[in-house]
Amino acid sequence: MSKRIKIFVGGFGSGKTEIAINYSIYCRKNYRQVAIVDLDIVNPYFRTREAKDALNLKDIKVIAPQDEWAYAGLPLISPEIKGLIQDADYHLILDVGGDDIGTVVLGNFKSFLQDLDYEMLLVVNSYRPFTQSILQIKQMAQEIENTSRLKISGVISNPNLSIQTDEEIIKQGHILIKRAAQKLKLPLKFICIDERFSQKLKTENFKEAVFYIKRFMKLPWE
Amino acid sequence: MAEKILMKGNEAIGEAAICAGCRYYFGYPITPQSELIAYMAKKLLKMKDASFVQAESELAAINMVYGAASTGVRVMTSSSSPGISLMQEGISYIACSEVPCVVVNMMRGGPGLGDIQPAQGDYFQATKGGGHGDYHLIVLAPSSVQELVDLTMDAFDLADKYRNPAMILGDGLLGQMMEAVEFKERPKVDLPSKESWTLVGCKGRKPHWIVPFNLNPSVLEKMNLVINEKYKKLKEHEVRYESINIENADLIIVAYGTVARIVKTVIQKAKKEGINIGLIRPITLFPFPEKIISKTAERIKKFLVVEMSLGQMIEDVKLAVNGKAEVNFYGRCGGIIPTPIEILKELNKYL
Numbered sequence: 407m408s409k410r411i412k413i414f415v416g417g418f419g420s421g422k423t424e425i426a427i428n429y430s431i432y433c434r435k436n437y438r439q440v441a442i443v444d445l446d447i448v449n450p451y452f453r454t455r456e457a458k459d460a461l462n463l464k465d466i467k468v469i470a471p472q473d474e475w476a477y478a479g480l481p482l483i484s485p486e487i488k489g490l491i492q493d494a495d496y497h498l499i500l501d502v503g504g505d506d507i508g509t510v511v512l513g514n515f516k517s518f519l520q521d522l523d524y525e526m527l528l529v530v531n532s533y534r535p536f537t538q539s540i541l542q543i544k545q546m547a548q549e550i551e552n553t554s555r556l557k558i559s560g561v562i563s564n565p566n567l568s569i570q571t572d573e574e575i576i577k578q579g580h581i582l583i584k585r586a587a588q589k590l591k592l593p594l595k596f597i598c599i600d601e602r603f604s605q606k607l608k609t610e611n612f613k614e615a616v617f618y619i620k621r622f623m624k625l626p627w628e
Numbered sequence: 629m630a631e632k633i634l635m636k637g638n639e640a641i642g643e644a645a646i647c648a649g650c651r652y653y654f655g656y657p658i659t660p661q662s663e664l665i666a667y668m669a670k671k672l673l674k675m676k677d678a679s680f681v682q683a684e685s686e687l688a689a690i691n692m693v694y695g696a697a698s699t700g701v702r703v704m705t706s707s708s709s710p711g712i713s714l715m716q717e718g719i720s721y722i723a724c725s726e727v728p729c730v731v732v733n734m735m736r737g738g739p740g741l742g743d744i745q746p747a748q749g750d751y752f753q754a755t756k757g758g759g760h761g762d763y764h765l766i767v768l769a770p771s772s773v774q775e776l777v778d779l780t781m782d783a784f785d786l787a788d789k790y791r792n793p794a795m796i797l798g799d800g801l802l803g804q805m806m807e808a809v810e811f812k813e814r815p816k817v818d819l820p821s822k823e824s825w826t827l828v829g830c831k832g833r834k835p836h837w838i839v840p841f842n843l844n845p846s847v848l849e850k851m852n853l854v855i856n857e858k859y860k861k862l863k864e865h866e867v868r869y870e871s872i873n874i875e876n877a878d879l880i881i882v883a884y885g886t887v888a889r890i891v892k893t894v895i896q897k898a899k900k901e902g903i904n905i906g907l908i909r910p911i912t913l914f915p916f917p918e919k920i921i922s923k924t925a926e927r928i929k930k931f932l933v934v935e936m937s938l939g940q941m942i943e944d945v946k947l948a949v950n951g952k953a954e955v956n957f958y959g960r961c962g963g964i965i966p967t968p969i970e971i972l973k974e975l976n977k978y979l
Contacts, residue, residue: 418636451745477743531634534634535633626965
């Protein structure tokens with residue numbers, strides 16, 4: 407995965423934000439200049455901006471609406487983003503809002519992005535409404551491509567039921583997502599697994615690369 | 629659909645409503661509950677004998693609900709605090725006309741336009757009437773996504789049973805958070821027939837009337853008394869609460885919804901410090917679980933009410949305790965959620 411710009415798209419609540427945050431941390435281990443862009447114009451809570459301090463500590467640049475605007479629920483897009491897209495020194499992670507609606511924002515950058523070194527990855531959780539079958543996943547992919555006017559280049563498998571996830575849930579979900587990726591004729595880039603399963607579900611259990619996820623978006627009682 | 633699925637609270641309400649037979653939804657989007665209206669649009673527009681309208685305003689939406697409810701169908705609307713305020717006139721009319729419907733309020737910070745973060749500042753509005761006149765809503769306060777599912781289904785049954793509007797009172801956090809849920813088969817509930825009052829065409833019979841007024845005060849008083857009888861029955865039969873560790877607690881916390889969830893963590897943390905905390909969590913806010921609070925206050929002399937407001941439910945707790953125990957308060961507002969540590973610190977003051 408060496409493309410300079412990675413765009414995470416997917417169904418609403420598919421896990422894009424957690425994956426994008428974790429991926430930016432992983433990316434920072436390999437590259438000096440990493441930035442993550444919170445392009446979520448749909449969700450009012452649980453957004454990348456909430457992990458800003460943790461990411462800044464790791465020397466990752468976070469582009470997100472600032473201060474009082476962070477809570478405004480307005481579709482704010484910083485002019486800085488266009489600059490970063492064109493800055494060849496930066497490894498850039500774009501965390502886009504959910505569904506086709508959340509992807510509308512990408513239209514803004516299409517003319518910049520199309521000739522650059524980017525890939526757009528579809529995050530799929532087969533336990534979410536509207537991506538529970540191969541047919542639904544295909545439809546989601548199509549709607550996102552239509553709205554963003556960009557091509558999806560790979561699938562990220564993220565099968566989970568949040569804290570109620572178990573190993574069987576992960577394995578079963580992954581099988582379905584893999585089949586969906588085959589139908590879409592897209593490579594399955596990696597499977598995301600909560601780090602708490604790292605002892606039970608090892609990389610050798612899967613044909614695909616395994617990416618262990620640490621949860622950043624916690625609930626107030628956790 | 630018996631297997632588990634990962635849902636946002638707002639989506640879960642939508643699916644639960646559809647499972648309960650709701651085919652009519654009218655609403656106007658507002659953060660932090662817009663996923664619910666989006667979910668209903670996605671689902672209902674594809675269903676037969678269903679209708680979804682994004683109304684031009686909350687006023688229009690609640691009156692569309694009134695119209696649909698008058699025909700006896702299961703109908704729902706939803707909003708968040710400022711939008712619910714706009715619906716109050718319609719809700720009062722619906723209560724007076726005794727037609728069942730479900731209204732969802734995923735509360736956010738107030739007053740005024742407030743903000744879009746979670747809050748519980750609409751307790752008074754929800755439980756004391758909200759609009760004008762002598763009426764109450766049946767108010768259910770879930771505290772998990774699964775409970776949003778179960779209570780939404782119950783809300784339709786209760787509304788039908790009592791011919792009274794029912795409200796799901798959640799907050800932005802419950803609407804936005806994701807948890808695994810199941811939509812289980814539910815046992816059939818015996819509900820009264822709607823035939824005697826619905827407006828479905830009166831060919832061959834006398835017309836029915838659904839009216840939210842009577843200009844003759846003695847008749848209107850009678851209408852009020854009829855409605856009031858239902859509230860007495862609700863208090864007798866429909867009170868629900870959860871209690872944890874109330875037998876030998878050093879202090880009882882009363883909290884609902886999101887806050888009750890946080891308090892459960894507080895209980896565990898306190899236990900490690902050797903402090904024994906109990907919780908009474910009202911699940912129905914109207915009818916309010918006064919009996920259990922009153923009974924508990926005979927043995928345990930320290931109460932703490934925690935809310936995401938500056939003190940609203942505490943008034944009902946005080947009425948139930950009726951001077952038998954000391955009732956303290958801790959609250960955050962404006963969209964701030966209290967942390968377990970902050971509550972733990974607070975309750976230490978009273979031990």
